[in-house]
Amino acid sequence: MPFAWFVALRYLRDASGQTALMLAAVAVGVSVIVFLSALINGLQASLIESTLGSQPHVTLRVPREEPRPLVAPRPGLAIARLRQPAAQRLRSLDQWPAIARAAARTPGVTAAAPTVSGAGFATRADARVPIVIRGVNTDSFLAIIDLRRSMVGGRFDVGSGHVVIGSTLATDLAIGVGDRMRVTSTEGVEDVVTIAGVFTVGTEAVDQSWVVTSLRHAQSLFALPGGATTIELKVRDVFDADHVADDIRGRTGLTVESWMMLNAELLSGLAAQSSSKTMIQFFVVLSVALGIASILIVSVVQKSREIGILRAVGTPARRVLAIFLIQGGVLGVAGSIIGSALGVLFAKLFEVMTAEVSGTPRFPVQVDLPLLIGTAALATGVGLLAAVIPARRAARLDPAAAIHSG
Amino acid sequence: MAEALLSVRGVVRDYGEVVRTRALHGVDLDLHRGEFAALIGPSGSGKSTLLNIIGLLDRPTAGRVLLSGTDTSALDERALTTLRATALGFVFQFHHLLPAFTAVENVMLPEWGDIGMPTQEMRRRAEEMLAAVGLADRAQYKTRNLSGGQQQRVAIARAMVRHPALVLADEPTGNLDTESAEGVFELMHRFNRDYRTTFLIVTHDPRIAARCGRVVEIVDGRITSDRATPAGR
Numbered sequence: 001m002p003f004a005w006f007v008a009l010r011y012l013r014d015a016s017g018q019t020a021l022m023l024a025a026v027a028v029g030v031s032v033i034v035f036l037s038a039l040i041n042g043l044q045a046s047l048i049e050s051t052l053g054s055q056p057h058v059t060l061r062v063p064r065e066e067p068r069p070l071v072a073p074r075p076g077l078a079i080a081r082l083r084q085p086a087a088q089r090l091r092s093l094d095q096w097p098a099i100a101r102a103a104a105r106t107p108g109v110t111a112a113a114p115t116v117s118g119a120g121f122a123t124r125a126d127a128r129v130p131i132v133i134r135g136v137n138t139d140s141f142l143a144i145i146d147l148r149r150s151m152v153g154g155r156f157d158v159g160s161g162h163v164v165i166g167s168t169l170a171t172d173l174a175i176g177v178g179d180r181m182r183v184t185s186t187e188g189v190e191d192v193v194t195i196a197g198v199f200t201v202g203t204e205a206v207d208q209s210w211v212v213t214s215l216r217h218a219q220s221l222f223a224l225p226g227g228a229t230t231i232e233l234k235v236r237d238v239f240d241a242d243h244v245a246d247d248i249r250g251r252t253g254l255t256v257e258s259w260m261m262l263n264a265e266l267l268s269g270l271a272a273q274s275s276s277k278t279m280i281q282f283f284v285v286l287s288v289a290l291g292i293a294s295i296l297i298v299s300v301v302q303k304s305r306e307i308g309i310l311r312a313v314g315t316p317a318r319r320v321l322a323i324f325l326i327q328g329g330v331l332g333v334a335g336s337i338i339g340s341a342l343g344v345l346f347a348k349l350f351e352v353m354t355a356e357v358s359g360t361p362r363f364p365v366q367v368d369l370p371l372l373i374g375t376a377a378l379a380t381g382v383g384l385l386a387a388v389i390p391a392r393r394a395a396r397l398d399p400a401a402a403i404h405s406g
Numbered sequence: 407m408a409e410a411l412l413s414v415r416g417v418v419r420d421y422g423e424v425v426r427t428r429a430l431h432g433v434d435l436d437l438h439r440g441e442f443a444a445l446i447g448p449s450g451s452g453k454s455t456l457l458n459i460i461g462l463l464d465r466p467t468a469g470r471v472l473l474s475g476t477d478t479s480a481l482d483e484r485a486l487t488t489l490r491a492t493a494l495g496f497v498f499q500f501h502h503l504l505p506a507f508t509a510v511e512n513v514m515l516p517e518w519g520d521i522g523m524p525t526q527e528m529r530r531r532a533e534e535m536l537a538a539v540g541l542a543d544r545a546q547y548k549t550r551n552l553s554g555g556q557q558q559r560v561a562i563a564r565a566m567v568r569h570p571a572l573v574l575a576d577e578p579t580g581n582l583d584t585e586s587a588e589g590v591f592e593l594m595h596r597f598n599r600d601y602r603t604t605f606l607i608v609t610h611d612p613r614i615a616a617r618c619g620r621v622v623e624i625v626d627g628r629i630t631s632d633r634a635t636p637a638g639r
Contacts, residue, residue, distance in 0.1 A: 003518045014506035306504050312463055313564065314491020315519030316484060400463035403498060404454065 004322035026335020029288035034343025042366035054201040056232035092227025113140035114228035116218035135218020154197030162196035168208035185221040296390035308402025321395040328387025336379035410436040417469035440602040444618035491520035495565030495573035505550035555586030
């Protein structure tokens with residue numbers, strides 16, 4: 001074994017009390033970081049997942065109709081202007097199949113689905129409630145929003161007069177799988193449909209209003225034969241949605257919205273949470289570093305005579321430096337292994353203890369390899385850095401003075 | 407006479423920045439190969455200062471130290487460290503071993519610390535040297551578990567393991583009982599005879615000094631006497 005490693009490890013083993021103290025400092029710090037990150041990452045992931053459970057990442061729709069001037073303005077002509085905003089009516093995207101194909105080919109996009117979305121009423125007996133009619137093609141829609149995972153009754157089937165509806169809506173109308181209800185679109189078109197399935201996505205606005213039907217059926221309800229009002233996209237990286245939306249908006253001139261624009265408040269909340277996490281990590285790291293540095297400095301003082309002897313009998317200063325740097329690094333690595341194990345254990349324990357009666361975690365934690373590797377690298381770096389001052393002190397000791405001390 | 411192994415020429419050493427204290431006032435001293443010399447003097451006379459300068463652990467304020475004809479004042483810290491590792495051996499008072507290390511590891515230190523990686527050769531030489539000081543059966547003991555006399559034998563083995571030309575011993579028998587002191591002294595004497603290793607021994611003990619071939623006395627930073635003893639003839 002190289003000399004510096006040998007001496008470093010022997011010193012760590014010999015001063016077991018100090019070593020245990022420093023290991024504990026690193027392990028506690030690392031476990032706090034791992035636990036905290038696991039909790040916050042898990043929380044954020046589940047928040048984002050539930051947000052995106054009923055929302056496409058990117059939506060393309062027809063631009064709002066702007067009022068057009070009746071007379072073209074030209075120099076020398078005074079025009080008294082009265083601005084009358086145009087009432088918005090449901091329109092189809094012009095050439096939507098071409099747009100959908102182009103959108104699907106955009107880098108970062110993994111799926112594209114044409115839909116017809118509009119408002120209407122659902123009627124059963126005397127009850128009449130407002131609904132959102134979503135006309136979709138089964139395969140492309142499920143690739144974007146996988147409602148099959150949210151079904152609480154029946155199954156996802158929108159073929160031949162079948163629809164799936166939100167659970168709150170089902171409760172409001174007191175209907176279930178196999179029952180029939182009447183739907184009326186804002187275009188005044190009526191039809192009777194059969195409930196094939198009921199879903200709960202957890203977002204109240206969706207659960208109480210969505211009626212999912214086939215694209216063709218929605219086209220006839222809204223008198224848009226062959227049309228599509230929106231194209232919905234799924235992207236590979238959900239946080240890339242803004243860029244994809246900008247890209248498509250620039251090329252098509254359509255109104256393109258990303259989930260990030262529609263959920264800006266949620267995102268700024270998450271960002272605030274992340275930055276407070278970073279703050280806490282910073283101070284944990286700082287206190288761990290101070291702990292290691294102060295104990296190693298004490299160790300250098302205690303060992304100054306031995307260091308003097310090493311120097312006197314011919315050990316170069318750089319090797320003495322290495323001895324103490326290695327101690328810091330080894331403490332960082334060993335401490336982060338122990339700390340990671342503890343942190344994962346705490347996180348899993350917390351998840352189990354706070355779970356609902358059914359066993360579904362209320363606070364799902366997210367422990368992943370990058371987190372553990374990142375934390376271990378951080379701890380090792382901190383250990384090394386904390387050892388720099390003690391190590392330099394050791395390397396600069398005057399051997400003659402050190403030998404005669406104590 | 408052949409070239410001196412060690413030549414100290416006009417060495418002056420001052421301490422302090424504001425109030426300057428002169429510990430050595432122009433010391434001249436030659437040591438030849440195979441000499442077995444004692445350096446005596448009262449406390450505060452400059453013995454340790456001179457030993458540190460000869461041992462290349464300290465630099466003189468003025469004057470030169472030549473080791474085998476090499477002027478050490480021209481060398482940088484790194485070169486001095488190498489020279490300490492290869493040309494010099496140190497025996498300090500008995501508690502100057504590394505207590506967390508075994509006897510054989512302590513003896514390996516000069517070579518291992520200098521070169522970095524241990525070799526079988528290195529370990530074999532260390533074990534041989536431990537055997538030569540009569541501690542073959544204590545090789546795997548942590549030095550903190552050895553007696554004072556045994557520790558000092560380990561220290562001598564450590565000083566001798568690379569067969570340096572010059573061994574500097576600072577009160578090697580201080581803090582030892584008479585019997586252990588006798589054993590340690592005999593050991594050094596034997597190495598002096600067998601390998602023609604030059605020894606310079608700082609001591610308070612007049613009986614030890616009397617048995618060295620040459621006694622150099624230093625008082626108030628000046629060499630006041632330098633004589634051969636009957637033991638040296």
